[in-house]
Amino acid sequence: MMKYHEQMKHPLWQKKRLEVMEHHNFKCQECEAEDTTLHVHHPFYKTGAMIWDYSVEELKCLCEVCHKNEHALDEKIKKSLSNLGTHQKQMVLGYIDSEHCANNLFFEKEIDTTINLQNPNYCSGVLHRFILSIYWKDFKKINKMKVSELLVYSGSNK
Numbered sequence: 001m002m003k004y005h006e007q008m009k010h011p012l013w014q015k016k017r018l019e020v021m022e023h024h025n026f027k028c029q030e031c032e033a034e035d036t037t038l039h040v041h042h043p044f045y046k047t048g049a050m051i052w053d054y055s056v057e058e059l060k061c062l063c064e065v066c067h068k069n070e071h072a073l074d075e076k077i078k079k080s081l082s083n084l085g086t087h088q089k090q091m092v093l094g095y096i097d098s099e100h101c102a103n104n105l106f107f108e109k110e111i112d113t114t115i116n117l118q119n120p121n122y123c124s125g126v127l128h129r130f131i132l133s134i135y136w137k138d139f140k141k142i143n144k145m146k147v148s149e150l151l152v153y154s155g156s157n158k
Contacts, residue, residue, distance in 0.1 A: 007051045016040070016052040016059070023056045028063035030070075039067040043074075 017040045027034045041060040
């Protein structure tokens, strides 16, 4: 198998990079900078895949600063997840999947309805996301409340 640095020099990667940058109008997807060096970021890697074996939608076009920040954030997330048990990770996944579904519904995109309702931990994460969405309009108020005040508040908002 070709090493990563060798794959980066391959014409198929150069073509994919250009395709991703063109798709995003040569702008950073995070800060929308267009007057800086752009990178194509892999948010995840597929086992055994070459770096060009990804769709344009699976790759991100980022400026140097946002690319560096993305890697730093990914490291923090990986470190945090490594401290969680399986049940907690399933809750996080449920929360993330429901967030993804909510965003796609909001933007009227097609959604992946593969939700693991057989797993109680996953469902708990979905439920946390659902509860947050209900109270989103009152987020600032809730954010400043103590747990006891929140319980009274949620009971009075039925």
